[in-house]
Amino acid sequence: MDNWFKSKWFVRIISLAFAILLYVFVSLTLYDNQSENDSRFSLNDSDDIETIENFPVDIQINEEKYVVSGVPEYVTVQLQGSPGVLVPAVRQQSFDVYVDLEELGAGEHTVEVKYANVPNNLGVYIEPKEIDVVIEERSSEEFSVNVDFINTDKLPDGFELGSSEVEPKTVTITSSNEIIDRIGIVKVFVDVAGLEESINSREVPVNVYDSQGNELNVNIEPQNVIVSAELLNPSKTVPVAVPTTGKLPEDYKLSSIKANVDEVEVFATSAVLEGIEKVSTEEINLSDITESQTIETKLTLPDGASVPKTEVVEVVIELERARTINDVGIDVENLDDGQDISFINPGEATMNVVVAGSEKSISELKAEDIQLVVDAEGLGVGEHQVPITIQGPEDVTVKAEMEKVTIEIT
Template identity: 30%
Template sequence: MLQQKLFPQTVGNGGEKRMDKLIESPWVMRFIALFLALMLYASVNIESGSPSKSQPPPLLGGTTSTTDKSTVTEVPVVTYFDQENLVVTGVPETVSVTLEGTTGSITKASKQKGFEIYADLTNLSIGTHQVKLKHKDLPDDLTASINPSIITVSIEEKITKSFPVTVDFLNEDKLEEGYEPDQPIVSPNSINVTASKEVIERISAVKATINLENAKETVESDATITIYDGDGNILPVEVEPSVVDVTVPIKSPSKELPFKIVREGELGKGLSILSLEPDPKQVTVYGPLDVLENLEFLDGIKVDLSKLTEDTVLEVAIPKPEGVNKVSPEKINIKVDIDNQEEKLLSDQSIQEVGMSEGKRFDFLDPDLGSIDVQIFGAPSVIESITSDDIELYINLSDLSDGEHEVKVEVNGPQNITWSLEQETVKVKISSAS
């Protein structure tokens, strides 16, 4: 068909012969081949719209393969060795690792840090060695450069030694005036330190520190143990236990005081107190100085006589005055000895006056002589030695105006006796002195 279009057929045999000669000509065939090649070239470029370019085949996911490099800092170093029997020094806690490979893999490894940098010392003997740090669990398409890559380590035998614990006080100068720490109590009072022999020999002190700022009473606290060498440097060693319990008694200002025992109720009929002896006879009170200055004795210690029928020892709590931190002891023993009761008469005991205003005078009206009999009761050995001089009778005339008054008679006498007065009151006349 192509031949027919290029060379129209002529009528007659002569035309056919001429056509055969043209086709058989080599130049004609070359022309035809060139023409077809040009047509094919033009057809391809028209379809693409631009000259063709040679490009590398795309990677899976539509991205091209690129190589990148990044440094990851503070990568922990894992050490493999016999931790039960050996101590290793010289291994850095962290190193820097430069990763090289595809960007995606580097980014993932940097974020997740799923790889490990380690020092394998399992087959090394005691002594000093240079060790090359290695890595594992790194993706196959990444390479790693470790800095430092080679370290010097010392391998020593691990030993354990016991050390006593001492306590350091922090802010002792901030205690209030008069307060001071007493001997601290540490539990347990010694700890075990495990390290190399060289480090053990450097240990100078094993300390627990307690803060005493504004402490007014016993301080109880947990405290961590710190190990120091002779220059005051902290030694990183294995400690068991690493935390101890510390109790620091705080001594506050104190004062020894006597106390008053108040007797309540009465003994049964026919019984009397032979002796009543407290043990101890004084107690120590602790508190601020301004509170202690106003205390002369302790009150409020009571003994109920109505419950006693025989010799006994009572345990009595010591009341704590307001403002006082504590009393010591908190309880005392009171030994009470009881005996049969006897009586004794003291005749004509003179009555004295107290409290009369200046410029006044008084006269007894009843009894007119100003004396009465006193019957005393007590254990035989007690009343035997009591005389008239041991019994004081008095009347209180303070704040009384001129005129006649009936006044109660008061009695002062030794302990462990009771008494009965001939009359409980007397009549007096008060007048202005002339």
């Protein structure tokens, strides 16, 4: 026996044997440990495999002290076993998948995704098996909530948003110190496209962004806030103007032109209303007008403005026509007995007059319908300038060629 130990070949053989035994022992030990929490089992002929996508992952950590990032919300779980055990397990999904971070402190860690409450005769494989996580100390801070109304350009014409309220006005955000320091703005988005009435207590989710506009994944309390906002349709009462173009035909005069309404209520946004001092009808072309009449026309309004109750207005046009009546006689009143009168300018006791009025009023007017009178009361012998008094129909304007005449009394 001693001679064996003195032989170097004997020692080598013994060492090799021990090495082989040690390798086999370690391999069996690793296999037993792996089989406790791994799904890579060899298939039996009677075994089935079922895969569950998007299985939720629980996190075991001191939530009052730490926050963790890097843990996937869902993993893929594969179960293997006999159908009698496998099918109920897949249907009920009463087992748990989790990462245990209870004993870990702040920092970067590689941890195993574990499972519990799986029937012993089922094999389990989880993908991913290991994950890299970052554990950081927890921090909380209050932030004001901003409201961003989007698609305001798609509100109905003339409508705008008035005052708004958000409740609560602040939210508490919890995350790591590093994430809290990165927060740039906390806001909610309210879509007002096609809004037809005020917003009354609409619940909207809160979003958190850094200064670059990147959304941050943080814990928000509460996650939703209540937003209310007024929908306004401002209005303003302004006068109505009637613009004209062109000229009336010869011998016609514009007596009056006006809309049948003096003012209208215009609806528009506040910005549009600021620039509106009046509204006008469409232009009336006077060159086409030869008689008094009423015309229907539309109002011309700025973009975004409306007058719902007055889409069409009536424009009343009153014309006067001028006409000359020749040789209207001049009467003399209050001439004393024994006096005689002669006209120096004009040379005769007649004068031409221009009458103006409606077509109907002047069309049949004659010289006999107009009376020109000079008053000689108190005038002595000699030459005098005296005014002419004109009398005629009330609805007609009469103008003599001269306001005064020159007479001589003898």
